[in-house]
Amino acid sequence: MRYFLWLFITAFTVALFTGSGYCESGASKPDTGKSPTDIPMLSNTVPQAEKVGQTMMVDKLSNAVGSEYVIGAEDVLDITVWRNPDLSRQVQVRPDGRISMPIIRDVVAVGKTPTRLAEEMTNRLKEYVQNPVVAVTLKEVNSSNIFLLGEVANPGKYPLKSKTTLLQGITIAGGFKETAARNQIVIFRFTDVAPGLKRFTASYDDIVLRSGIADNFELKPGDTLVVPSESMVVFPGR
Secondary structure, eight states: OHHHHHHHHHHHHHHHHHHTTOOSSSOOOOOOSOOGGGSOOHHHHHHHHHHHHHHHHHHHHHTTSOTTOOOOTTOEEEEEETTOGGGOEEEEOOTTSEEEETTTEEEEOTTOOHHHHHHHHHHHHTTTSSSOOEEEEEEEOOSSEEEEEESBSSOEEEEOOSOOBHHHHHHHTTOBOTTBOTTOEEEEEEOSSTTSEEEEEEOHHHHHHSOOGGGSOBOOTTOEEEEOBTTTOSSTTO
């Protein structure tokens, strides 16, 4: 009886391990239905993650300013080279329109958008760095300014960081004083044609109350707005 019981247990054990695909001398793995090429390798996922990180960095930094902004003299730029802190710098554009960077030295920045400057620097760094990724962000706007004078709360020079209308410019300066002749606003603008300086006039009431929306034009770098006082405007229109 014990002999038959021992045979039964032995047969059951052999059948169990054989059916599961296990072999002590040469263990075989279960068949998953996938070839080795179907299993992603770690070495392939790391470069992909790095590319995602590079894209996220460039997108984040490029959103700091509008893509149409043109760099000017005295602007301060943050130059970030991906995973190369020694090549990254915060620089100010010199009066001659150039910036100084490690390895590639002087680079012309004036007249270019941050995106175009980043592409040019990337191409120049390819001679020295493997797969460089450069991002350019605008830290300070010092080249595009407007000037607000006269009867405004806070007269002075203001950076023109984005599209700004006449009314927005006055708002930046804190609005009108009580003594402001708000319907006698004068704007001086430099032009490329003779005599080189053009004079505009605008009326706050016309813009707001009389559908004079065309007078609420976009300000340009270098524009000077003058809001005279009512005591100066003795005869309106003269």
